[in-house]
Amino acid sequence: MEANPQLNATLQEMIDHYEIRKMLSVYCHGCDRGDERRMASVYGKDSWDDHGRYKGPGRAYAEWAMKAFATKGSKSTHLLGQSLINVNGDRAGVETCFLATLSAKNENGEDVVTLLSGRYVDTVIREGVEWKIDKRICVRDWSITLDVKKDFLSNYDYVQGVMSDQDPSYAILGLTHPSVPVDVT
Numbered sequence: 682m683e684a685n686p687q688l689n690a691t692l693q694e695m696i697d698h699y700e701i702r703k704m705l706s707v708y709c710h711g712c713d714r715g716d717e718r719r720m721a722s723v724y725g726k727d728s729w730d731d732h733g734r735y736k737g738p739g740r741a742y743a744e745w746a747m748k749a750f751a752t753k754g755s756k757s758t759h760l761l762g763q764s765l766i767n768v769n770g771d772r773a774g775v776e777t778c779f780l781a782t783l784s785a786k787n788e789n790g791e792d793v794v795t796l797l798s799g800r801y802v803d804t805v806i807r808e809g810v811e812w813k814i815d816k817r818i819c820v821r822d823w824s825i826t827l828d829v830k831k832d833f834l835s836n837y838d839y840v841q842g843v844m845s846d847q848d849p850s851y852a853i854l855g856l857t858h859p860s861v862p863v864d865v866t
Contacts, residue, residue: 697768701812709759715844717747718859725813732819755785771807792829798822
């Protein structure tokens with residue numbers, strides 16, 4: 682059977698897209714579960730992140746974010762939308778839409794929820810066999826902060842998500858949480 686170079690190129694592109702999307706999911710899981718090491722693992726060794734107030738080395742962003750979460754008693758949930766990915770050898774341009782929900786205390790100690798709709802505009806590189814973020818710009822398209830008056834579901838006996846290895850996702854996914862648990866209750 683004759684080799685089909687177009688088929689091989691298409692299969693490699695599909696694999697690259699899958700690996701890049703998987704890397705983006707690892708980042709969000711680390712952030713949402715308070716797993717600093719997991720979050721930092723997706724950044725390349727010389728990476729840069731522009732995340733609004735934070736502009737600096739990518740791997741250090743994870744530490745900065747986890748300290749900010751601990752200080753404000755914050756929690757987050759990321760929903761990733763479509764990604765437009767343009768692979769060119771060992772580099773790719775990636776734009777991924779997201780909706781982040783951030784729960785925290787405001788300056789008066791009152792509960793607030795912020796909805797942030799934006800895009801991760803990333804340059805990613807292949808380091809060895811893994812795709813890593815080289816440069817990230819976190820783009821804010823819109824956001825709104827709301828006061829929390831009542832949580833209608835707080836007494837509905839849901840399993841509560843936590844930012845530690847006690848979150849059920851770690852056992853189900855077979856992961857370990859190397860970070861010190863952050864108490865955000």
